[in-house]
Amino acid sequence: MRGRSRYKKQSLTIMPSPEKYSILLAEPDPAVAALWLKMIKRPSVSQLSVKHTAKTLDESLKILEGGAIDLLLLDPDLSDSKGGDALKRIRELFPDLPIVVLSGIDDDAAVSKILEGGAQDCLIKGRFDARTLIHSILSSIRLARAESSMARERDMFQMLLDNIPERIYFKDRQSRFVRVSKSLAWLFKQDDPQELVGKTDFNFFTLEHAQPAFHDEQEILTTGEAIVGKTEKETLADGSVEWSLTTKMPWVDQQGKIIGTFGISRDVTEIKTMDAALSAERHLIRSVIDNVPDRILLKDVKGRYMLVNSAHAKLLGLDDPSQALGKKLGDFLPATVVEQHTAEDEEILRSGMPMISHEELMENALGEKMWLSTTKVPLRDQEGKIVGIVVISRDISEQKKAREEVIEANRSLTEAVARLKKAHEEMHAIQLQLIEAEKMKSIGRLAAGVAHEVKNPLAIIDMGVTYLLQKPSSQDDETPQVLKEMGEAVKRADIVIKGLLDFSTPKKLDVQEEDLNTIIEQSLLLVRGEMKGSSYRVVKELHTDLPRLKVDRLKIGQVFVNLLTNAIHAMPEGGTLTVRTSTRQHAGVGENIGDSRTESFRIGRTLVVAEVEDEGTGIPSDKLSKLFDPFFTTKTTGQGTGLGLSVSKSIIDLHGGTIEIKNRPEGGAKATITLEV
Amino acid sequence: MNPKRILIVDDESGFTQLVKLNLEQTGRFIVKEENDGEKAHATAREFRPDLILLDIVMPKIDGGDVAALIREDFELKKTPIVFLTALVTNKEASSNGLMGGFPFLAKPISLEKLIECIDKFC
Numbered sequence: 001m002r003g004r005s006r007y008k009k010q011s012l013t014i015m016p017s018p019e020k021y022s023i024l025l026a027e028p029d030p031a032v033a034a035l036w037l038k039m040i041k042r043p044s045v046s047q048l049s050v051k052h053t054a055k056t057l058d059e060s061l062k063i064l065e066g067g068a069i070d071l072l073l074l075d076p077d078l079s080d081s082k083g084g085d086a087l088k089r090i091r092e093l094f095p096d097l098p099i100v101v102l103s104g105i106d107d108d109a110a111v112s113k114i115l116e117g118g119a120q121d122c123l124i125k126g127r128f129d130a131r132t133l134i135h136s137i138l139s140s141i142r143l144a145r146a147e148s149s150m151a152r153e154r155d156m157f158q159m160l161l162d163n164i165p166e167r168i169y170f171k172d173r174q175s176r177f178v179r180v181s182k183s184l185a186w187l188f189k190q191d192d193p194q195e196l197v198g199k200t201d202f203n204f205f206t207l208e209h210a211q212p213a214f215h216d217e218q219e220i221l222t223t224g225e226a227i228v229g230k231t232e233k234e235t236l237a238d239g240s241v242e243w244s245l246t247t248k249m250p251w252v253d254q255q256g257k258i259i260g261t262f263g264i265s266r267d268v269t270e271i272k273t274m275d276a277a278l279s280a281e282r283h284l285i286r287s288v289i290d291n292v293p294d295r296i297l298l299k300d301v302k303g304r305y306m307l308v309n310s311a312h313a314k315l316l317g318l319d320d321p322s323q324a325l326g327k328k329l330g331d332f333l334p335a336t337v338v339e340q341h342t343a344e345d346e347e348i349l350r351s352g353m354p355m356i357s358h359e360e361l362m363e364n365a366l367g368e369k370m371w372l373s374t375t376k377v378p379l380r381d382q383e384g385k386i387v388g389i390v391v392i393s394r395d396i397s398e399q400k401k402a403r404e405e406v407i408e409a410n411r412s413l414t415e416a417v418a419r420l421k422k423a424h425e426e427m428h429a430i431q432l433q434l435i436e437a438e439k440m441k442s443i444g445r446l447a448a449g450v451a452h453e454v455k456n457p458l459a460i461i462d463m464g465v466t467y468l469l470q471k472p473s474s475q476d477d478e479t480p481q482v483l484k485e486m487g488e489a490v491k492r493a494d495i496v497i498k499g500l501l502d503f504s505t506p507k508k509l510d511v512q513e514e515d516l517n518t519i520i521e522q523s524l525l526l527v528r529g530e531m532k533g534s535s536y537r538v539v540k541e542l543h544t545d546l547p548r549l550k551v552d553r554l555k556i557g558q559v560f561v562n563l564l565t566n567a568i569h570a571m572p573e574g575g576t577l578t579v580r581t582s583t584r585q586h587a588g589v590g591e592n593i594g595d596s597r598t599e600s601f602r603i604g605r606t607l608v609v610a611e612v613e614d615e616g617t618g619i620p621s622d623k624l625s626k627l628f629d630p631f632f633t634t635k636t637t638g639q640g641t642g643l644g645l646s647v648s649k650s651i652i653d654l655h656g657g658t659i660e661i662k663n664r665p666e667g668g669a670k671a672t673i674t675l676e677v
Numbered sequence: 678m679n680p681k682r683i684l685i686v687d688d689e690s691g692f693t694q695l696v697k698l699n700l701e702q703t704g705r706f707i708v709k710e711e712n713d714g715e716k717a718h719a720t721a722r723e724f725r726p727d728l729i730l731l732d733i734v735m736p737k738i739d740g741g742d743v744a745a746l747i748r749e750d751f752e753l754k755k756t757p758i759v760f761l762t763a764l765v766t767n768k769e770a771s772s773n774g775l776m777g778g779f780p781f782l783a784k785p786i787s788l789e790k791l792i793e794c795i796d797k798f799c
Contacts, residue, residue, distance in 0.1 A: 452734055455763030456689050459784035463695035466788045470702055494785055 021070035021141055022051040026060040026086070027102075028079045032125075036073065036102070039130035040137070048137060057081040057089065064094055071098045071141050076114070084117055091118035098144030100136050120144050161193070165267070167244075170251060172260040175200050175217050187236075206235040216248060217261045224250050224258060231268065243272035290321070293395070295372075298379060300388040301349055303328045303342065317365025337363045344376060345389055352378050352386060359396065371400040429656070447500045454497055462490045499647075509552040509654055516549055516556070516608060516675075517542045520579055523560035530565055534574035541580040547677045549608055555651045559659075562644040563612045563671045570616030570669060578613040586676075606677040613670045618663040627661055681799055683708045684726035686717040686743060687761065688735045692784075696730070699788045706795070714738040718746045721753055727799040730782075733762040744779060757798040761786065 023040065027033035033053055040048055051069070054060040057078050063069065078086050087101060101119045103110065106127065114122045120140030123133065160181070161168055167184035169177055177196040185193040188204045201210040209232065216227055226249040234242045248263035289296045295312035299305055305324045313321040316332040330338045340360070348355060354377040362372045374393035378386045465487045469480060524538065567577050586605050619627065628649045645661075652659040657675040664670050683706050685693045690712045697708035711720040714735040721729060729747065733740035740760055747753045760781035782794055 452763045455784045456692060459763070459786065460689065460691040460695060462785035462787065463692060463699055467695055467698050467702070470699070490785055 020047050020049065021137070022068055023048060023071050023073060023137065024060060024063050024069045025050050025053045025073045026055075026057075026078060027053065027073070027075045028055045028077065029075075030055075032075070036133070039133050042130060042134065045134050048134065055079055057086045060086070060090070061093065064090070064097065069097070071100065071137055071144075073137070074099055074101050074119075076101055076103060084113065087114065087117045087119060096144060096148045098140040100133075100140050166264050167266075168262070168264050169196075170260060170262040171200075171217065173221055173258075175214050175261070178260060187242075204237060206237060209234045220248055220250050220261050221258055226250065231272070232265070241269075242267055243269045295391070295393045297391045298388055299345065299391065301386065303330075303345060306388060315362075315364045332365055333363065348376050348378055348389055349386055354378065359400075362393075370395055370397045372396065444501075447497075451497045451501050454493065458490050458493055458497075462487065465490070509555060511550050511552055513548045514551050514553050514556070515546065516551070516610060517546055517581055519551075519553055519557050520560055520581070520610065523557050523564055524579070526557075526561050527564045527568060530568045534572065536568065536571070536574050537576045539576055539578040541578065543581045543583060546581055546583065546608060547606060549675055549677060551655055551675070552651075556655070559648040559651050559673070560610075560612070562648045563673075566644065566671075567612050567614035567616070567669075570614045575615035575668075578611070580611040580613070582609050582611075583607065583677075584609060608675050608677060610673045610675075611670055613664060613668060615668040618667060618669050619661065621663075624661070624663075628659075678705075680705055680707045681727045681795065682706075682724065683728055683730060683795065684711060684717075684721055684724050685709070685730040685761075686711045686714060686720075686735075686740070687730075687732035688712055688714065689732070696791070700792070700795075703792070705792075714740070714743055717743045718750065718753075721747055721756070722750065726756060728757045728759065728795055730761045730795075731758050731779075733760055759794060759798060 025033055025036060027036065037050055037053075040050055050073075052063045054063055055078065057080050060072070060074075060078070064072070072090065074087060074090070076082075076084060076086055081089070087099065090097065090099065095118075099119045101114045101122045102125055103114060103122055104125045106124045111122045111124075120143045121136045123136055128136075161179070162182045164181065165183050166181070167187060168181040169184055170179040172178050176198050177200070180193045180196045182193055185191065185196055188196065190196060201213050204210075205213070213232070216230075219225075220227065226247065228247045230246050230248075232244050232246050234244055236242070244265040245268045246263060246265035248261055250258045251260040251262045253259050289307075290310040292309070293311055295315060296307070296309040297305060297312045298307040304326050305328070308316070308318075308321045308324040310321055313319070313324055316324055316329075318324055318332070324332075329341055344355060344358075347353075354375070356375050358374050358376075360372055360374060362370055364370065372393040373396045374391065376389055376391050379388040379390050381387045465483045469483050520540075520542065524540075564577070564579075571577070584607055586607050628645050649659055652673060652675075655675060657673060659671065659673050661669055661671045683700060685696050685708060687693050687710075690710070693710040693712060697710055700706040700708050709720065709724045709726065711717050714732075715738050717729075717731070717738075731740045731743055735743075740762070744758050744760075747756065747758065758779050760779050761784060762781060763784045780794070780798065782791065
């Protein structure tokens, strides 16, 4: 701090008092006293009046102690006191009393001694007239009063210099100390301020302070301008540092001439230290909030920034956080980004409830998107009134990305697992098919061998029967009938062998997109012949919007012919034959939970279901598990080969479907075929 | 009308004998039996059949090889060959297809169907 003001010269004037003066006359000789009284009592001099006369010192002292005496006219040779004793005594007791001595000794040395003893004037008896006496009296009063006043001033000034902690000095034009306060002497480790007289700052301070101080003083001498309230760092010769608040002024004499400088300075080291500590603390806090990567900001209730740290300034596109102060988010970012924040702020200001770790997508001044985790709390003053909002937000884009990557990885993994599971299931199905195929190959080889070895004898028997039937020698009653039955037996055996070959021949599917309803209709036509002789009713509940299936038309047709034939054979006396198709979504494991085929259907895939129902006697429960075994049949000999359902099952297996046969609760049996679309 | 000359090659002599009896009984065929596949070609050259009924599965040589030999023979290559075999499934039997380029019949075969087939090819 440094200021200058024009120095104004103060003048000091002693005004003459208009009052009257009371005089004590101390004179042992009454005649002499009377003479002097006569001299003083002049009509032209009304100011003076001799109130008391005394002959002895004691008497004089008593009167003086009574007060109200302005001047003492003293003959030093009083009856109880000789020589200079009276003057000495009185001066000791009444230092400010104006005293005019009327001496009988006409000697310069004596006069000098009297004046040194404290008298304001000394007149020699017989050598002065009335005018001289009166003049001496008045002059002495004035002189004494001036001396007293000066002494008070001096005392006050000295008191100031000796006691006030502020350092006061007067310097000459060469910046040498002329007068200093005790406090300044103490600063320089001196008890007596006189020790400093004639010395300069250079004797006590390092150049760092002494030089600029000297420069300042020289400038004051030149310009006459004061330096007011300047804070100075003072490094003493011993290295200790003090801070002072200094005012320096030009020292002007009566003629207005600048003869030096004077000044006063106060030790503000403590304030300065506190200030520095505060400043350091402020800097530390600022440094902390500027160096954390999180965004920290304070807004007032109108959304104007009161504090913004570097991280948030960067988001706003600013290099210097202070550029944001007093401005709003909307001054830096587009309205679309601002709206959401304004709404949040308003809600917090309204409710006083904080918003903790809210994740939000934010856009910075460059339009780059980032995920922030933001906490907003209301800022309250000492009375608890909400005066703004404190916001701390953290960039969590990386964590968010990592989290999404984990989710993505997890999803890929789940997908991979699902694919693996599917592949495993497919492999399992293929394995089953391979085992099945291998089994069938063995059976095929066996069947081929059996067929060959059986068919040749059958052919011979057949030819033999044919021959014998034509022989006239065999034309008795029974022989042709026997031969015919033999022929029938050969045919039946042939059918069995052919069926065995069908069953065991490795199959290949000729797959096309087909309509299952059409296949079922064609199969129904093929079994019409089986329904002759009894009354059958055919109920068709075919789904009108069935999805097309990839199947081998002939093979699936063969399956339905088998199932329909079985159903008809189960009702030799006639009845209702129901054929039904439908679709459903595969919802997971169903009633066939143990069946590996069912498990191979994909959840959510569309399944087509075909059912064939009869009203027959059903299947004995102990036979249900053997239905699909080759050569197993419930039909009477000659009616079935026992291969129909085995062949049907192998066909459905090849299509990746399921077939099951159950007894219906209301009687009869139901065959169900399920195929995946 | 001269009777048709039929050569039947099959290792089952019982079968060839009954086919011969049945066919010749009609008076329309002269049948020569050959139960040894390896001699089939020579027998055919000697017998000069109008049609050969040829078994497939035989010891020493199978019907396919016999058919190939006969087809390579300049003098016999136009003689119709019909395979007569036990190794036929229902489907194959009802397909009227060919087996190795030759028509075939499945054993057991009725006399009626056998004659129908012979008449078709010669």
